[in-house]
Amino acid sequence: MVAKATIDDVAALAGVSMKTVSRVVNNEPNVRAATREKVAAAIAALDYRPSQSARSLAANRSYVLGLLYDNPSASYVIDVQAGALATCRRAGYDLLIHPCKHDSEELTQEVLLLARQSRVDGLILTPPLSDIAELVQGLVEAQVPFVRLSPTENKAACPYVQTNDQEAAYDMTCKLLELGHTRIGFIAGHPDHKAVTERYLGYLAALKENDLRYDRTLVEQGYNSFDSGRECAARLLDLPDAPTAIFASNDDMAAGVIIEAHHRGIAMPVELSVAGFDDTPVAHQIFPSLTTVRQPIVEMAGKAAELLIKLLKGKSVQMPAAIMSCRILERESTHQVQP
Amino acid sequence: MVAKATIDDVAALAGVSMKTVSRVVNNEPNVRAATREKVAAAIAALDYRPSQSARSLAANRSYVLGLLYDNPSASYVIDVQAGALATCRRAGYDLLIHPCKHDSEELTQEVLLLARQSRVDGLILTPPLSDIAELVQGLVEAQVPFVRLSPTENKAACPYVQTNDQEAAYDMTCKLLELGHTRIGFIAGHPDHKAVTERYLGYLAALKENDLRYDRTLVEQGYNSFDSGRECAARLLDLPDAPTAIFASNDDMAAGVIIEAHHRGIAMPVELSVAGFDDTPVAHQIFPSLTTVRQPIVEMAGKAAELLIKLLKGKSVQMPAAIMSCRILERESTHQVQP
DNA sequence: AATGAAATTGACAGCGCTGTCAGCTCAGTT
């Protein structure tokens, strides 16, 4: 790499102390405008770039956020990364990604290590990690700053960003009811993944609200994967009195439903309506394209990073609970029930 | 965070100098076994974790690799990340992700900044960034170590990892020919994305090899996206003498072909065979599931990180060119041509 | 037991920055 100018070089050229250069670089107050300009000119002339390692060591912060996840959905993870990164860049932070296993024994230790090595200043936890009590507890005890995406438990512990999953699932169920469906199958999400399971509550609430009896045979336990969705669909469609609509807790499972129906020669959406949740890319790449719920994942992650950075700056973020709204996207896979 | 033990604490407890502790921590040779054990015990007792920022500053390396990409495929990016991370963890490195715009004016500057700030020790470039001459040139000049995934140009410049895209596309085309198809439509990839465009050469080679005349109307220019695939398919299927098989340069475009065919009521695979490339998740989530080519992306990225780390360790990696093989996956979307 | 080479260990000087704190400058006051 090119010989790099240090803060001393800049100070010498600008005719000030290196501390003043530091002030200018860090946008600190109490520097006369004229001085600021002199320094800025010197920085430009030398093409000076502060060394991150040096400032990390001296200031005891790394200007790096860690992003923790354990989610099989590539598009979800990419969106979270994109949102977090956008904020990070604006604030001069970098993002370290740290996929991990939510059921690992050493999860908490592994994550704490990141902070203990001073690799990251704070962490963003995404579901299902945001609901692991031991991990959350460990971070609180070690006083590692962190923000959670969509936690369902222990919300007092720290800042979080959330969506109204339950409400959106309620709305989606109502939509299907409005289309005349009375037997609506539901495929629940992975039990370890609390945020997804919340959607089940929305489904239940909508049935209740509309005085439909709850039929246990219409609810299948899925595991968030395409394959599990397909298996659940097979069972639902085998029912003597099969549902005319199936609402899956996520798009991957909904895609599984659609494949299973295709293989059975069921015409969609006329003979079967299908709804999903998440609006992953597959939702509009399958036939029929999927009616689903879009979450503002990028924005949520961006907000989370923002809260975290505020927290790091010491601006007491009084446990702010940013709640963001989902939106139903009606596509081809839902249709009026046939008489 | 918990009060952290420093190297001095460990040295004091073990009764050695901090340099010796440093040697043990870094697995350097020339430390007596007994000493090593004493130190190890002290480290364990104090739960000592070296500060990354301090060692970065002192050793002038960050133990972080940067991953550069500009690829709309979430699953591709996730796979690359996973592969690179696996290697990084084994070697004690972290991974900084850096999505960017391949057509940005300031791309080279932006990327060089990462190294100049000593945030990363080296870079992994993925297509289409691996083919941007200016960027590659800039890195070489600035002496930033880097490794490329699937470069098609200037291969002498530095280590790279590659797949035999062209050969795989050749094989896939032959497979369609064997199924009796003689009019095989082809949807080319984004012209900026060299690695994808190589697949076109494989298609051409197969036609030539089998003495089929090249029909220009059967080749459409796509842009790697689902929508562009669908548009190209529409044009191909509108042809008076429409193809009986369509080979798209990637799965997203192939998914577009399948949707377009569905909307036209074309029965697949009997009336139309479709083939893709990449084996993205959508390939087996659509109906009919897609015959495609699987690249060992995770392995490639892992290998790339490995080469890069070797390079950083000064072990002269004499421009090693790891070439890895693709595999055709036959699924439901391809079928014998109808007489 | 003396000898020399190799193995092992430690002292020390930074790496390039930021935090602390003291000192200086300069309006606005009295």
Add this chain to the structure above:
DNA sequence: AACTGAGCTGACAGCGCTGTCAATTTCATT
């Protein structure tokens, strides 16, 4: 004109580690 306090600036001491190099120990040989 002297005084005040806010605004501005700089000296300096680390942050916790690694690289260098010299000192010491070890061990096989003679």
